Amino acid sequence: MKNDRRHFLKAAGVATIGLAATATAAEAGIADSALELVFGPKGAAPYADAKTATRWGMVVDTRKLNAESMEKLIEACNHAHNIPKLPLRKPHDKFNKDEIKWIWEEEFENAFPGQMNEKLPPKITQNEVLVLCNQCASPACVRVCPTKATFQRADGIVMMDFHRCIGCRFCMAACPYGSRSFNFKDPRKDGAIAETNPEFPTRMKGVVEKCNFCAERLAKGLDPACVEACEHGEMVFGDLNDPESEINKVLRNNYTIQRKPEAGTKPQVYYIV
Amino acid sequence: MYDSGKIITGLVIFVALFASPFILNVGGVAPAAPQPSLDTPAIKDMETPVCVRDNMQQNHMQVLDLWRDSVVRKANRTAPGINGQLYEMSLSNTCMDCHSNKAEFCDRCHTYAAVDPYCWDCHVEPPKEGTES
Numbered sequence: 001m002k003n004d005r006r007h008f009l010k011a012a013g014v015a016t017i018g019l020a021a022t023a024t025a026a027e028a029g030i031a032d033s034a035l036e037l038v039f040g041p042k043g044a045a046p047y048a049d050a051k052t053a054t055r056w057g058m059v060v061d062t063r064k065l066n067a068e069s070m071e072k073l074i075e076a077c078n079h080a081h082n083i084p085k086l087p088l089r090k091p092h093d094k095f096n097k098d099e100i101k102w103i104w105e106e107e108f109e110n111a112f113p114g115q116m117n118e119k120l121p122p123k124i125t126q127n128e129v130l131v132l133c134n135q136c137a138s139p140a141c142v143r144v145c146p147t148k149a150t151f152q153r154a155d156g157i158v159m160m161d162f163h164r165c166i167g168c169r170f171c172m173a174a175c176p177y178g179s180r181s182f183n184f185k186d187p188r189k190d191g192a193i194a195e196t197n198p199e200f201p202t203r204m205k206g207v208v209e210k211c212n213f214c215a216e217r218l219a220k221g222l223d224p225a226c227v228e229a230c231e232h233g234e235m236v237f238g239d240l241n242d243p244e245s246e247i248n249k250v251l252r253n254n255y256t257i258q259r260k261p262e263a264g265t266k267p268q269v270y271y272i273v
Numbered sequence: 274m275y276d277s278g279k280i281i282t283g284l285v286i287f288v289a290l291f292a293s294p295f296i297l298n299v300g301g302v303a304p305a306a307p308q309p310s311l312d313t314p315a316i317k318d319m320e321t322p323v324c325v326r327d328n329m330q331q332n333h334m335q336v337l338d339l340w341r342d343s344v345v346r347k348a349n350r351t352a353p354g355i356n357g358q359l360y361e362m363s364l365s366n367t368c369m370d371c372h373s374n375k376a377e378f379c380d381r382c383h384t385y386a387a388v389d390p391y392c393w394d395c396h397v398e399p400p401k402e403g404t405e406s
Contacts, residue, residue: 046342
């Protein structure tokens, strides 16, 4: 009997505390807040017309590109992402150490060192190639990032969370393609950003940045800025896992190469040369 | 006590200096905590001014944190507001659409509370009224 009373009192005490706690929590909306902490904002969802895929990829048709059209595509990207144009540090520098680039022109032998041989036709090797982040399926930058600021999304896009980047530049050392740029200077200073696009943030001094396949535009149902600026289908963007997609048709009908496939990062940007 | 004159004088000066903020403010009133200004064209045009969520003044830091993770990490960019309408979870493009007065809406309290959030190092603040069309 004594034992039973002890149990009853215990259970009654616990029940009272539980009830009080539940009531307080409900009052303060703690349950809601806790759920949001775990699952994100209530009812959060992508835009209804967002472009989705299981493996985004791109084909760049270098035959259709020339210096002028490449400049235009690069300009479209620079404007969309508030990419600064910083001057050379010293007037006679060979390279711009402060350059920020998401999509840029690269000499053939630097873009495709493995494919280079001196007997290649000059019309291929003389022209510069339009290069960008390869959005690798097995990205070296993601593996080395100590803060998970760089991560791979389910649709294959290798994204950067600028909030988390601590500027250690491990990713820049890891990337075999030089696709990443470091903000050595505050990009907002000295009018380096000609015209700010209010839809997209700038960066601050001390973070790394790179092409994000225009994730923010895909989310709103738009094509990437560079693809949108193409007039003759110089770049084809689409779902590599969808056999009916335009990009797969282009890949089936053309011989394509990748940048440094020997690095083992499985690049997802293909080139027709 | 040796040197009592010097020591006591020193002590009196020390106590006076140390207590001077309290002594000078005796009878004074602390300045009232500033309130963010809701006086913007977008808010004036609304029939029933409601924010995207409740209790933003208390919770906006946590809310912005949640939004950031949801948008950047999970690509979930919209969420229903308290009136059921879908909003983009964006500081520059949703909050500042209505609260276009950063100086009176954000900075006023942040300065008072001596906090220095670094949102605007990257996010683009709305153009100041009058400076741009």
